[in-house]
Amino acid sequence: MQVISIQELAEMKRQFLNRKILINLDQTKYKILDEVAQILQWKEAIPSESHIIWKDTYITDEEYRRLMPFQKINHFPGSYLLGKKNELCRNLNKMKKQFPDDYDFYPKTWQLPYQSEELRFRQGVYIVKPESNCQGRGIFITKKLEPYLDKHFVVQEYLTEPYLIDDLKFDLRIYVLLKSVQPLKIFMYREGLARFSTQKYVKPHKRNFSSFTMHLTNYAINKKSKDFIFNKEDQRDDIGHKRSLSSILKLLETRGHNVNQLMTEIQSVIIKTICSSLPDLIHLYKAGQHLQNETFEQCFELFGFDIILDHKLKPYLLEVNHTPSFSADTPLDRTIKKNLILDTLILMDIRNKPKELFAQNKRAPVFQRQNKLSQTEKEQQYAKMDKYEKSHVHGYWRIYPDDNSSNFEKFLPPKPKEKLITRSRLNTNQSFTEFENMASAQLTTSRNIPLPQQSRQTSIRPQSSTTQISRPQSGIRRQFQTPSIGHHSFPIKNQLIYPQQTEVAPKPPLKMVYILTKIKIPIKTFNFEKIDFNQRNE
Numbered sequence: 351m352q353v354i355s356i357q358e359l360a361e362m363k364r365q366f367l368n369r370k371i372l373i374n375l376d377q378t379k380y381k382i383l384d385e386v387a388q389i390l391q392w393k394e395a396i397p398s399e400s401h402i403i404w405k406d407t408y409i410t411d412e413e414y415r416r417l418m419p420f421q422k423i424n425h426f427p428g429s430y431l432l433g434k435k436n437e438l439c440r441n442l443n444k445m446k447k448q449f450p451d452d453y454d455f456y457p458k459t460w461q462l463p464y465q466s467e468e469l470r471f472r473q474g475v476y477i478v479k480p481e482s483n484c485q486g487r488g489i490f491i492t493k494k495l496e497p498y499l500d501k502h503f504v505v506q507e508y509l510t511e512p513y514l515i516d517d518l519k520f521d522l523r524i525y526v527l528l529k530s531v532q533p534l535k536i537f538m539y540r541e542g543l544a545r546f547s548t549q550k551y552v553k554p555h556k557r558n559f560s561s562f563t564m565h566l567t568n569y570a571i572n573k574k575s576k577d578f579i580f581n582k583e584d585q586r587d588d589i590g591h592k593r594s595l596s597s598i599l600k601l602l603e604t605r606g607h608n609v610n611q612l613m614t615e616i617q618s619v620i621i622k623t624i625c626s627s628l629p630d631l632i633h634l635y636k637a638g639q640h641l642q643n644e645t646f647e648q649c650f651e652l653f654g655f656d657i658i659l660d661h662k663l664k665p666y667l668l669e670v671n672h673t674p675s676f677s678a679d680t681p682l683d684r685t686i687k688k689n690l691i692l693d694t695l696i697l698m699d700i701r702n703k704p705k706e707l708f709a710q711n712k713r714a715p716v717f718q719r720q721n722k723l724s725q726t727e728k729e730q731q732y733a734k735m736d737k738y739e740k741s742h743v744h745g746y747w748r749i750y751p752d753d754n755s756s757n758f759e760k761f762l763p764p765k766p767k768e769k770l771i772t773r774s775r776l777n778t779n780q781s782f783t784e785f786e787n788m789a790s791a792q793l794t795t796s797r798n799i800p801l802p803q804q805s806r807q808t809s810i811r812p813q814s815s816t817t818q819i820s821r822p823q824s825g826i827r828r829q830f831q832t833p834s835i836g837h838h839s840f841p842i843k844n845q846l847i848y849p850q851q852t853e854v855a856p857k858p859p860l861k862m863v864y865i866l867t868k869i870k871i872p873i874k875t876f877n878f879e880k881i882d883f884n885q886r887n888e
Contacts, residue, residue: 353599353609354540354541354596354745355596356541356584356594356596356597356682356685356686359540359541359686359689359745360685360689362744362745364692364744365741365742366742368390368391369701369702370393370702371390371392371393371401371402372393372394372395372401373393373394373400373401373402373403374394374395374402374403374404375387375394375404377404377405377406377407378404378406379406380677381678382678382688382691383404383676383691385688386688386691386692386695389692390692390695390696398418400421401421401422401701401702402422402423402695402700403417403422403423403424404423404424405425406673408425408433408672409423409425409426409427409429410427411634414427415640417648418708419643419646420705420708421648422648422649422650422700423648423649424652425651425672426528426531426631426634426635426650426651427631427634427635427638428627428630428631429631429672431627431630431631432623432653432670432672433653433670433671433672433673434481434482435479435480435482435504435669436461436481436482436502436504438623438626438627438669438670439459439460439461439504440461441626441627442456442459442626443459443461445625445761449760449761452622453622455615455619455664455665455666456666456667456668457506457508457509457668458506458507460505460506461504461505462498462499462500462501462502463499463500463501463502466499469499470495470499472495474508475491475492475493475507475508475554476493476506476507477489477490477491477507477508477565478490478491478503478504478506479503479506479669480502480503480504481503481504484671489562489566490559491554491559491565492559508554508565509658509660509666510553510554511661512551512658513659513660513661513663514551515546515598516546517551518547518550518551519547519551519565519567520545520546520547520567520598521544521545521567521656521657521658521668522544522656522657522659523542523543523545523595523654523656524538524539524542524595524616524620525538525539525541525655525674526538526539526624526653526654526655527651527652527653527694527746528624528652528653529647529697530650531628531631531632531635532632533751534628534762535748535750536624536749536750537697537746537747538616538617538620538746538749539693539746539747540596540745540746541594541595541596541686541689541690541745542594542595542686543592543593543686545567545568545569545592546591546592547563547565547566547567548563548564548572548578548591549563549564549575549577552564563575573679578591580679580680581680582680582681584680584684584685587682588600588601592682599612602663607663612665615664616657616665617749618757619655619657619665619667620749621749621750621758621761622761623655623667625758625761625762626761628762628763629763643704643731644722644723644728645723645731646704647698650694650698652674652690652694653670653671653674654670654671654674654675655667656668656670656671676691689745690745693745696742696744697742697743697744699742
């Protein structure tokens with residue numbers, strides 16, 4: 351990946367069309383999104399009429415199902431599987447059991463209270479984090495875990511030998527765009543942030559456990575320190591306690607480190623992390639979807655990956671932020687984040703056509719509405735999208751799919767099985783027996799599995815009291831030539847021809863002879879006058 355400076359990022363020419371797009375920003379607090387909408391000449395609207403909705407919190411399943419087929423939103427359903435520390439810990443540990451050599455890019459992590467027995471007699475220095483807090487709230491360092499074994503925390507092994515710059519500990523904020531989950535599309539932004547602690551680093555011991563500005567690199571914690579140096583010029587992005595990613599990479603390059611190999615390893619960390627939660631993301635995305643056009647990308651998400659380097663320059667994943675902060679406190683923040691959001695919205699290719707097609711289908715009768723796309727039409731749509739992405743990538747770098755995609759296929763969920771027999775209706779000129787023979791031949795040739803022998807069925811109906819008809823199980827396809835009349839001749843046609851019915855004489859009914867004359871049946875007589883008399887007495 352080619353490293354670009356922040357000046358090149360700001361001066362980059364961006365190609366986009368002035369479209370009449372409506373955006374809803376009611377559920378976000380960041381004003382920088384208003385600036386980007388003005389650059390694109392988009393207008394704000396209510397959620398039901400907007401082409402795109404931007405919000406700061408997770409999207410619920412109910413909100414996702416309420417989306418119109420032409421709308422896009424900046425979150426995937428189930429993105430908490432990456433954003434919450436306990437869910438991320440569970441998914442990474444699950445993949446590590448299956449691929450222990452590949453998933454060694456994060457510190458050893460445990461989820462309390464479910465893994466408390468593994469930590470009861472373990473010794474070391476640990477950093478304890480709440481399950482879903484952010485900006486460093488509730489984090490502390492300790493050696494004794496017994497008081498917390500029955501509580502809900504995420505415990506992570508503390509990296510005691512990080513890579514230092516100016517004797518300060520730092521981490522990297524890498525911005526990652528998950529554009530699609532099926533097919534999987536991941537983009538990494540070429541520019542990011544490096545966040546430094548404000549106290550010189552000393553290995554942890556009992557006396558400095560409470561020095562959060564030494565051990566933690568969170569900007570929300572260190573900016574409150576009196577030693578924090580703010581960056582006042584975006585052109586000088588290599589000074590202060592918040593710097594640009596490109597300035598750190600240039601510094602590492604001057605120290606003789608292989609920056610390209612480092613970025614390749616970071617890309618591998620990002621792809622493997624997303625693959626750990628990909629099956630659930632695909633399921634939740636497909637379950638609530640009601641699209642006619644399956645190629646329409648209704649969701650996207652901009653993640654913030656926090657990466658720390660050890661003394662050997664090996665990257666380790668600390669956590670994933672589902673809603674990275676877009677506050678612009680410094681000129682450096684404003685330049686990076688404004689171009690990040692601008693490039694994201696341009697890459698998503700938001701158009702008016704899906705909304706117009708939805709309105710047309712809604713007004714049209716049912717039999718005239720647009721059907722689902724065929725496989726050929728889907729491939730054409732994906733080819734157009736791929737061409738657009740390559741020409742409008744701007745500050746992004748596509749890391750999946752790329753030339754090394756085959757290295758990550760084993761981490762992906764299995765592809766859906768192809769259907770052997772299509773659900774198309776039977777042609778009028780095709781008999782049922784031929785259809786059954788075709789299906790059985792397809793099964794035997796594709797799977798090489800012998801079919802069980804079917805019991806022979808008689809072609810004669812059971813005897814009835816009226817008529818016995820012998821008819822084959824299905825018709826026989828035959829070709830016949832209709833006779834020509836005058837100068838006109840009719841073409842050969844295929845029809846289902848059944849043999850003529852053969853009638854059999856019915857069996858004679860059983861003759862029951864009743865000799866009534868010889869049977870003497872006693873007849874009981876009644877006295878009606880007596881009955882009337884008794885009724886009157888009652």
